[in-house]
Amino acid sequence: MKIAYKVWLDNNGKAFGDGPCELLQRVEKTKSLHQAACQMGMAYSKAWRLIQMVEKRLGFALIERKIGGRSGGGSNLTPQAKELMEKFVRFRKDAEWVLEKTYRKHFGSGGRH
């Protein structure tokens, strides 16, 4: 037996969780929503709609597109998206730890319920 959980931010509906967080992390690395979506096995249109929905729920932009230029354009995270992503990653790690600890406190660690 083990503990399982899902944790997300809510703002009049599901606003930000593991999926959007991973997508943003990959956008930050690849500078491309196309590539980020592809790496997650997600259609680009789905990724784009997801970002739009999250932006609406949060009330700020997550991704800014650079058009043309020497690098041929690409996507970047807004400063607010970066801050949110970093906070969420730290929060997520901490949440995992405290939940695991709370589980052990109540159910022990020997596999008994």
Place this chain on the structure above:
Amino acid sequence: MKIAYKVWLDNNGKAFGDGPCELLQRVEKTKSLHQAACQMGMAYSKAWRLIQMVEKRLGFALIERKIGGRSGGGSNLTPQAKELMEKFVRFRKDAEWVLEKTYRKHFGSGGRH
């Protein structure tokens, strides 16, 4: 913005969470799986299948039926079910508290992300 989460016990699949816990609590109070299901707006057949599935995942019986007798029968929790339910309720309460605390630590309490 606020934190939202789901937490459950996993044993090769979802084994025990809020739904089964509430069902057991209501069986304990009403001594009837029929009434417990009804109170939760759940069909009896669905409640019965849920109990069966959870029993299979956990590896022990949750409900024992008393047939006939002065009270005309009814359902009771097994000692193991009662123990699990009580542990889960305490765990759930603790988990809520630590998650809320962890959220405030990372996101503050003023409604900012």
